Amino acid sequence: MLKRLRTQFIITNTLYVGIVLMIVFLLICIFTYNRHIDELEEFLTKAASLSIEQSDVRLDADAPGHMLNPTAHIVVVADPETGSMIESFFFGAYLDDEALSACVKSALSSEDQADDLENDMHFALVLNSDGTVSIGIASTRPVRSEMIKLIKLLALIGACAVALGIAVSIPVAKLALLTTENAWEQQKRFIADASHALKTPLTVILANIAILRSGSIKNDEEASHWLASTEEEANGMHDLIRDMLVLTQSDLNVRRTEFTNVNLSGLVFGQTLPFEAVAFDKGITLETDIQENIEIRGNEKALSQMVTAIIDNAFKYEKSGGLVRIRLEKQVRKFVLSIYNASTYISEDEKSLIFDRFRRLKNAETRAQEGNGLGLSIARSVADAHQAVIDVESSQTGGTEFKVSFRHIL
Template sequence: MFKKLRNRFLILNMVIISVVMLISFASIYFITYENMHSDIDMELNRISDHLRNHNGTHGHTRSEFADEQADHATHPPQHSVSFSVITDKQWNITNVASIFDMDREFYERAKKEALIQNKDTGKFKLNGNDWAFVVQPVSEGYMIVFLDITSQQAIMTNLVYTFLVVALVMFIIIFFISKFFANRAIHPVKEAFDKQKQFIADASHELKTPLSIIDTNVDVLFSNGEDTINHQSKWLHYIKSETERMTKLTNDLLYLTQIDYSDIITTFTKFNLSEAVESVILTMEGVIFEKNISLDYEIEPNLVTRGNSEQIKQVVMILLDNALKYTNENGSVNISLKKKHHKYIVLTVSNTGEGISADHLERIFNRFYRIDKSRARKYGGYGLGLAIAKAIIDQHKGRIYANSVIKENTTFYIELPLASQQ
C-alpha cells in the first residue's frame, strides 16, 4: 500500500516537473527563435535598403551593380554573407551581385526556391546551406536578396540538442531526488499507520486478558448458582479487580487520545514547580514508609515554569510511582529539582534496582511497552504511564529521557523551560 502511495507521489512529482521543464524549454526556444527570426528579417531589410540607397537598381549596368553589391557584401551592416539578383517582370534574371564565383545555375536554383514558396519572405536549403530571402519590387522588375542563415539555424539545432541532453540529465537527477523526498514524505504516514496497528493489537491484547478472567469467573458463579454470594465472594472480587483494571486502561487511553488529538488548547499559566513537586512527595511519603524505602530529595525553592500544574503533578506522580514499584528491597529513591543554565528546570527521579538495558531505554516511552510483562502484571501496569508522561512533557515544550546502570540504578530526567516570577 505504501509502495503504491510512494509511486503515486513520485509519478505526480515527475509529471509536474516534466511539464514545468517542457514549458520552460519551449518558452526559451520560441523566444530565441522569434528573436533570431526578427534579426534575420531586419538584416534582410537593411541589405535591401542599402542597395536601394545606393541606386543599385536604377539604370546601372550589370557590372556597376555587381561592383556596388560586392562592396556591400564585403562590408555589410552585420558582416553577413549575402547576394542579390535582379529580375524582370517575367522573373528572368537580369543582374546578379555576389562576391561568390558561382555559375548561373546556382542563382537560378536560388531564385526558383524563392519563387516556389510564393511569399515575399521565406527560407530554404540549398547546397547544404540555409538561406533566407526577401522579394521586393523595383522599377525594372524585382530584387531578391538572399542571406546565409546557416549559423543561426545551427544555433537553434544545437539549442534543441542541448535542451534534450539537459532535460535527460535533469530528469534522472530529479527522479532520484523525488524518490528520496517521496520516501521521506511517506515515512511519517507509514510510521503512524504502524503505530496505529500496534496500538490496536496491544489494546486488544490487554483487554483480552481481563475479559477472559471475568468470563471464567462468571462461569464459575453460574456453575455454583445455588450457593450464597458470601461463599462465592472471591470470584466477585476477581471480577471487580479486573473491571477496575479495564476502567483504568480505558481512562488512560482516553487521556492519551485527548492529549494527542484534542482541539481544545490547554490553559498554561505560571506556577511554582518547587511547591508542586513537594506536594506530590508529601502524598507519597506514607507509601514510601510502608515499603521501607529510603527517600532523599533536594528541591530548589521558588522555581517557576509555565504550564498546567495538575498535568505536571501527574507526571511527577507517574515517575515516583514507577520508582517505588521497581526499587529493590531496602533500596532508595532520590528526587532533585534544580535550575540549569538559567534557562531550564531539571527534575530527576532516581531509584536503585535492576536497571534498564540500553535497548529498552529507547522504547520505554512507547505505549504498552513493558520490559518485564510478568512484573508489570503483578503491579497492575499496562505500559501507558511513561507514554502519558512523555505526551504531557512534549505538550509543555519540555524533554523527558532516562539513563540507567544495570544492577545499580535508573534515573529519569525532565527538562522544562524556566519562567520569570514577574
C-alpha cells in the same frame, strides 16, 4: 499503503520536474525563435537599405569589410502604388516571377514593415527616397531547422533529467516517508498491544460471568470472590482505557496557546503528597528536596500527568523498605526534576525501549508489578510537547533516576 504513497510521491515529483522543464524549455524555444527572427529581420532591413552597388560588395561573404551574414536572400525594388517590380536582385536564393510577385504583393499589403509570408518566407520593407520600396525576402526554413535541432536537444536533456529525477526520487521518497512509516508501524503496534492488553481482562470477566450464571456457586462467599475478581479486571480495563485516552491527547500535542505560567515547585509538591500514603503502606522512605518559586511556561494539567506517571513508576517498582527521592532544582539555564528509586535497574538496551507504549521491563520482579506500560509513554509525550528532555541513569548498585530538564524560559 506505504508502497502506494511512495509511488505517488515519485510520480508527483516526476510530474513537477517534467512540468518545470517543459515551461523552461518552452521559454527557451520562444526566446530563441524570436531572437533568430529578429536577427533575420535586421539582416533583411540592412540588405534592403543598401544600394545595389553596396549590396554586391557587402553581401559577398568573401569580400573585405564583410558586414552582414551571407544569408541567401532576394532584394526587390517595387512601386508601392502599382505593386509592380522594378528590379530584383538574387543573393544565393531564387524564386520564379510568379512566386516572387506574390511575395511582393503580400509584403506591400501588409501593415507591418516586417512579417512572415506564405511558403516559409519572411520579408523586411524599406522606403526609398525616390518613393519606391526595397523589399528584402528570405526563407525561414534555416530558422526552423535550427529550432528543430534545439527541440531535439532539449527533449534529450529533458528525458535525461526526468530519468535522473526518478532515480533521485526513489531514495528521497523512502527518506521522506520514513517518519510516516514509523508512525504507521507504531499505530499498528499500538492497536495490537491495546487489543492484547484488553483481551486478557475481558476473557477473565467473561469466564467469571459464565461461572456465576452456571449455578455452581454454593454460597455468597464464593460468589463474592468471583465478583471481586470481575471488579478487579474491570478496574484494570478502566485504568488502561483512561491512560490510552491521556496518551492520545498527548499525541495531539499540547497547543502553545494553552501554555501559562506554571508554578512547577507547587505542582511537584502537590503531586507528591498522595504518594506519602503509598510510601507508608509499602514501608518506603520518601525524601523530597523541592526548590521553591520555580516557574515555567506549560500546560498545568499535562505536566501533572507527567510528574504523576514518573513518581508512580518509581513507587511501583521500589521494594519494601527502599528509598524514593524527589528533587526539583534550578541549574545553569534549566530546571531539573529528578525522581530516584533505589531498587530498580534498567539495562542500556532497555533504556531506549521503556518509553514505548505497553513496554515493561523484562526482569521477573518488575513483571510481577501491576501496570499497563503506558505511564512513561505519557510522560515522554508531555515532555516533548514542552520541549523538555527526559534522561535515565541506572546502575545495578545505585538504582535508577529519571531526570526531566526544562529550559529556563518564561
